[in-house]
Amino acid sequence: MIFRPDIxxxxxxxxxxxxxxxxxxxxxxxxxxxxxxxxxxALEQVHLRYMENYPYLEIFPILSVDPLPLPIPKFDTPPELxxxxxxxxxxxxxxxxxxxxxTEFRFLAMVLxxxxxxxxxxxxxxxxxxxxxxxxxxxxxxVDRRINLSPGQTxxxxxxxxxxxxxxxxxxxxxxxxSYFVEMQEYDGKYDFSEKHPYSIPPERTVVIFYDxxxxxxxxxxxxxxxxxxxxxxxxxxxPPPSQNEHFLILRGDQKVFSEFPxxxxxxxxxxxxxxxxxxxxxxKITARVRALPxxxxxxxxWCNDLHPNPKNRFSQPITPREQWEEIxxxxxSTNSPNLRIHLLYTPGDGEIYVDQVKVEGLFT
Numbered sequence: 001m002i003f004r005p006d007i008x009x010x011x012x013x014x015x016x017x018x019x020x021x022x023x024x025x026x027x028x029x030x031x032x033x034x035x036x037x038x039x040x041x042a043l044e045q046v047h048l049r050y051m052e053n054y055p056y057l058e059i060f061p062i063l064s065v066d067p068l069p070l071p072i073p074k075f076d077t078p079p080e081l082x083x084x085x086x087x088x089x090x091x092x093x094x095x096x097x098x099x100x101x102x103t104e105f106r107f108l109a110m111v112l113x114x115x116x117x118x119x120x121x122x123x124x125x126x127x128x129x130x131x132x133x134x135x136x137x138x139x140x141x142x143v144d145r146r147i148n149l150s151p152g153q154t155x156x157x158x159x160x161x162x163x164x165x166x167x168x169x170x171x172x173x174x175x176x177x178x179s180y181f182v183e184m185q186e187y188d189g190k191y192d193f194s195e196k197h198p199y200s201i202p203p204e205r206t207v208v209i210f211y212d213x214x215x216x217x218x219x220x221x222x223x224x225x226x227x228x229x230x231x232x233x234x235x236x237x238x239x240p241p242p243s244q245n246e247h248f249l250i251l252r253g254d255q256k257v258f259s260e261f262p263x264x265x266x267x268x269x270x271x272x273x274x275x276x277x278x279x280x281x282x283x284x285k286i287t288a289r290v291r292a293l294p295x296x297x298x299x300x301x302x303w304c305n306d307l308h309p310n311p312k313n314r315f316s317q318p319i320t321p322r323e324q325w326e327e328i329x330x331x332x333x334s335t336n337s338p339n340l341r342i343h344l345l346y347t348p349g350d351g352e353i354y355v356d357q358v359k360v361e362g363l364f365t
Contacts, residue, residue, distance in 0.1 A: 055151070056116030057123070057177050059189035061170070063105040063199055063365040065314070065333040067158040068281050077158040078141040081129060085164045088136055098164050102314045103330050105199045105365075106163040108170070109281060112147075113154045115188065118179045120149040127172040129160060132194070134167075156281035162199065169194035201285075201363040209277050209284065210360040214239045214249045223249070223272050227343075228264040237270060237346070251300065251344065252352040269300070269346035273307065274360065278334035283365065286342055287329040288358045292321040296351025302328055303343035308336040318345075321353060331363075 067077065089096050100106050114120050125143040130136070141159075149155055162168055171192045176185050214220040217240070218233035226237045233239075236253035251269060258266055277284070286302055301318040305311040316330045332340065344355055 053118055054116055054182050055114050055118040055120045055179050057187040058113040058115045059187055060111055061193050062109050062111055062281055064107045064109050064281060064283060065102060065331045066335055067107055068109045068156045078143055080139055080141050081160050085161045089164050100163050103316060107158050108160040108162050109156050110159045111154055111156045114149045114151055117151050120147060120177050120179055122146050122178045124176040125172060126174045127170060130169050131165060131167060132169050167196040201365055205364045207362040208359060209362050210274055212358045213247055214356060215247045217241060220249060223270040225270050226268050227271055229261045229268045248354040248356040250352060250354060251346045253348050254350055255348050258348045267345060267347050269344045271341055271343040274340045276338045277340055278338040280334055283331055283333045283363045285329060285331055285361045285363055287327055289325045289327055289356045290321040291323060291325045291354050293352045294323055296320055296353060298349035298351055298353055299347040300353050301345050302330045303345045304330060304332045305341050306337045307339040307341055312336055318347060
C-alpha cells in the first residue's frame with residue numbers, strides 16, 4: 001500500500017497522509033491491546049473467584065469389601081446396577097454357585113471429594129457400565145443426589161457389585177454439580193475406568209501400616225496373648241527365643257490344655273489393636289505366614305473387627321497349615337471406626353502352629 005501514490009488525495013503530501021493514518025493505526029492497536037488486557041484480567045478474576053469461592057469436584061473409584069455408605073439397611077447403589085453381577089451370572093453362567101468372600105473385593109465404589117472452597121449441594125452423574133468383549137448388555141446409570149459436601153470433605157458410595165464379574169468398564173458420560181450460586185461440569189478425574197479379575201492393588205499403591213516378625217519375646221510388638229484364657233504369655237502361646245535366625249509366635253494346646261483355664265468357645269490365640277489407621281471407605285489387607293508341625297490338627301484363622309460398639313467382624317477360612325510356610329490373608333474395609341483389631345484365632349488340637357510376618361497394608365485403590 002505504501003508504494004501506491006495513486007491512493008494519496010491530491011491535497012495531501014505523501015508523508016502527511018501516511019503519518020496521519022499511521023497514528024490512527026497505532027491508536028487502534030493500543031486500544032485493541034488495552035481491550036485484550038482488560039478481557040484477560042476479567043477472565044483471570046473469574047477464575048480467581050471460582051478458585052476462592054466455588055467448589056471443585058474430584059471423582060475417583062475405590063474397591064471395597066462392603067457396600068458404602070453403611071450402616072445397613074440403606075446404601076446408595078443405583079437401582080439399575082444393584083444386581084448387575086447376579087444378572088450377568090444368570091445369563092452366562094447359570095449353573096455357577098455364586099459365593100462372596102471376605103478375602104476379595106466385592107464392590108466398586110466412587111468417591112466424590114470437594115477440593116474447592118464452596119459447598120456442593122447436588123451431584124448428577126450419568127454414565128454406563130459394560131463388560132468388554134463378553135457380549136453382555138451395556139447398562140446406563142444415573143446418580144442424582146442432594147448432598148452437603150463442604151470443602152475438603154469426601155462422600156463414598158457403592159456404584160457396582162463386582163464379585164463374580166470377569167471384568168468391568170465404567171464410563172462417565174456427564175458430571176454436573178451445583179453449589180448455592182453456580183452449576184459446574186468440569187471435574188478432576190478419569191472419564192473411564194476398568195479392571196479385570198482378579199481385582200488387586202499394585203505394590204506402588206500400598207503402604208505398610210504394621211509389620212511384626214515376632215523377634216521380641218514373649219509377645220512380639222505388644223500382642224495380647226491367650227485372650228479368653230490367661231490373657232498373658234503362657235507355655236502354649238508365646239514367642240520363643242530366635243533359633244537359627246528363625247523367629248515366630250507359637251500357638252499350641254489341645255482341648256485338655258484349654259479346659260484347665262476355661263476359654264470362651266474353647267478358642268484363644270493373640271490379638272493386636274491398631275488405633276486410627278483408617279479413613280472412611282479405605283481397605284486394608286492383613287496377611288500372616290503360617291506353618292505347622294507334622295500331625296497337627298489344630299486350626300488357625302484371621303479375624304478382624306473395628307473396636308466399634310456394634311463391631312463388624314471379618315474372618316478368613318480356618319485352616320490347619322502345611323509343614324511349609326504358607327500365607328493366609330483377609331481384606332477389611334473401614335465403615336464404622338478408624339480402628340482395627342487383628343486376631344490370630346486358634347482352635348485347639350494336637351500339634352503346633354507357627355505364625356510369622358503379620359502385615360497390615362493400606363490399599364489405595
